[in-house]
Amino acid sequence: MLSGFATEEKNTWWAENPPKPEKTRVLLNLPGYHEFELLHQGAEHLILSALRVPDGSRVLLKTTVTDTPSLEQFTRWRKEYDNLQALQGTAAPGILDCPVVENRPILVLECIEGSPLEELETPDTGEFLKLSILLVDALDTVHLRGFVHQRIAPDSFLVSLDLKRTRLINFDQACRSPGTSRIRLAGQAYMAPEQTGRIEKPIDFRADLYSLGAVFYRLLTGRPPFLAEDQAALIHAHIARIPEPPHLLNSNVLPMLSEVVLKLLAKSESDRYQSCAGLRSDLVICLEQWERDRSIPVFPPGRLDVSYRLDIPDRLYGRDSQLKSLLGAFESVRQGGVAWVQLRGNSGVGKSTLAEAARKKIINRGGFFVTGKFQPYHQNRPYHALLESFEELALLLLSETEYGLNAWKKRILEAVSPNG
Structure with missing residues (x-):
């Protein structure tokens, strides 16, 4: 018997201190598994750990909150399964099984002992730098396979207790780069401007880097880059507002870390980091300086950044x-x-x-x-x-x-x- 608690999350993802949602009990028969433990509860899905009966190994289970999932939820379940199959050998968890039990789709995944990133307390400078490099490396394994995750958020990372290993989950929106814009409610606090549907641009790796910047922002300040009263205001903020530098919200944050995060959160893709490798280089430099001097002098971020692909910049010349x-x-x-x-002129000028x-x-x-x-x-x-x-x-x-x-x-x- 699978037992856990799910939540019917209300639209409080934009609030700084959202009220705790009322929990709904979920029961499901799942032969061959026992000792279930709830790790994360979202608006539409549950993440649990369980022991597999044959060998006693611990696994992850991802399933829907509702016991009457929609056709769209089944479609996303199948898409996530296909994506995970294509991403074997990356930071994505290995896929072990994909049963449907009592009309509820389930993904059985390889597990690491740990917890969702969103449950971690605000780290100190050294911890943040080590953790951020770990997250960048995880995302890079996905990008190197040509995939855009499209749903980078604190609940998409599972981190080991010693903060030395991580798994990247929630691949139901992942696609080959470049992709199309489609962000569900749960990811909107961390979405890139081009994912709002208001900007006619394809989605590529740099959208994930923006979202990773928003995750870093939360790690450093305890909140997402933008707080808004409703969905429309949040979308407008991602498109038009400049976030407050993290070091102004948390005096323990060094200005150089603010520089890195704000570059990730640039509105224009061409102004962001272009690759995980370029971001990692800056984070490693920061970590080395911090461990040596307990300070990080400010330097221009992105000096060693190189794009994985040839992109024609959207800058304007001669006008x-x-x-x-x-x-x-x-x-x-x-x-x-x-x-x-x-503005007048022939097509294409x-x-x-x-x-x-x-x-x-x-x-x-x-x-x-x-x-x-x-x-x-x-x-x-x-x-x-x-x-x-x-x-x-x-x-x-x-x-x-x-x-x-x-x-x-x-x-x-x-x-x-x-x-x-």
Whole structure:
């Protein structure tokens, strides 16, 4: 008899101190296994350890919380099984079996004696550096197989009690690089901007590195990079807000570690670390300096970083004057003026690239940036692009705090009165 406790997690993943959810008892017959111990309880799945009867070896069990899983959950279970098969010999656990018991899919995995990373207390500098190198090495084994994990978070790492071994789990969203954006609720506190669905970019290894930066942030500060009141606000934060440097939240964190974490959390993929190897090099340098001098002088992060693949950077060249004009129009509007700028040119000359360059700078200066596109198949909707833009703007405004939303409401009513 398999017994454990699961949780019906409410949407409290963005809160700094979420209330403890009410637990639901789960019972399942699983012949051949006994001495079950719950390791992690999530919104949709359980992670347990158990002893296998034939040889007494301890294994991991991953199964659904509900005893009536959906077709999508079965699909993800099968996908995770296939991914784990392809990742044998990496930091992913070995797959031993995949039974379906009483309509509940189960993965039986190799086990290490340890606990989820999220249960660890805030480590000191030396412990953090050793642990972070361990996590980077684990992720690197997956990247070297050409996979993007897409769900890097504290509950995706199991760490041994001596902090010398780790296993990377939760591969139900993993895909070959480059992949597509699809992040479920449980991973949104650690997702990269390109995983929000608001940015039309493929997902590659650098999305995992952003998420790993968010995990490092939590290890150093005790909280994720962004705290928000709802899902929309959290998505907006990942896209537009700059996180507070960790050393300003925890005085025990050295500024150099903040530099490393903030580089991982860069909004643009090209500004992040490009590989686990480059990140590992910096962490090793930091560890060596810490063990020798008990201090870490600040140095430019990413000096030894090299990408696994040839990527054309998304930087803009030869358009300085046009970009300056766009930013000048933005500054004019910010001062209370009104501006209309039209970008014209043949297909492929770089209009979208110029707009993207402006977007980054406008967001960094506290502005909103929304887009709409006229498409040939929307010719019967002449205002489609404008409607698309205003829908996106409405979502951004709705992600504001209640105070901010009321302020915008007042400004809009004053602007349209008495016609509104």
